[in-house]
Amino acid sequence: MGIFDLLKRKPKVNGIIKYLKLEDWWLNELTEEDRQIILYTYSPMGGEGSIVDGEIKSSSQTQLHFFCGLIGWFSKPSLRHIAYKLIAKAETLIDQQSDPLDVHFLYGSKLEVCYKDRDTHPNGLDLAIKACEQQIENAPSASKAFIRKCGGDLPAHKGFQQLAIVLEKQKRYDEAISLCEKAKSQGWAGDWDKRIERCSKRARA
Incomplete structure (x- = not known):
């Protein structure tokens, strides 16, 4: 060598x-x-x-x-x-x-x-x-x-949470609501009902 x-x-x-x-x-x-x-x-x-x-x-x-x-x-x-x-x-x-x-x-x-x-x-x-x-x-x-x-119970889910925040900031309220409903149906912890209510109000405004 x-x-x-x-x-x-x-x-x-x-x-x-x-x-x-x-x-x-x-x-x-x-x-x-x-x-x-x-x-x-x-x-x-x-x-x-x-x-x-x-x-x-x-x-x-x-x-x-x-x-x-x-x-x-x-x-x-x-x-x-x-x-x-x-x-x-x-x-x-x-x-x-x-x-x-x-x-x-x-x-x-x-x-x-x-x-x-x-x-x-x-x-x-x-x-x-x-x-x-x-x-x-x-x-x-x-x-x-x-x-x-x-x-x-399941913990919080970072992906669902962060994407919901992004969609709401982008005023894509219907998509944010659908995403929150999906996360809630799977059992992930989070303030899904509050975000759904808020996005629903903003979507109607």
Whole structure:
């Protein structure tokens, strides 16, 4: 092996990245700068453990669950370009075997990131609306998973809520009412009746 072969060798990857079989993404789809930013920024529970160090023999994390937790660390304007890269990769991992709750929280994370760029990104609002629609499409499966796992009433649904706000601001009252009725019928927590009443009054004005 020559000196140039040694220089071209990729760093060894361990930790949760290796356990979740994400080495190829880490080494080949991210730049060195991306990797350094992620390692410097991501510090769950105040710990200093690296996601590429140590040996992990068992974990309940799925690939999607990992990305859901990772994306939120990069919501600041200066780091948001990393968030978009993480979202793009995570979306490629969704398939018919994916946990509906992992999908639910991924689209919630995507929505938060995109909505922050609604006024600064050329298509920021469109991306946020798309994330709302994706989470709403997954809502029936997510509701069943929530009830199966937690029981009781469903929590608030970020996609339904945010899209209802957008539609109301755009004075698309009939669409907002229909959306609120859909969210209410599925059992998601929210002030749906108040928004329906308000939109109905404004639609008649």
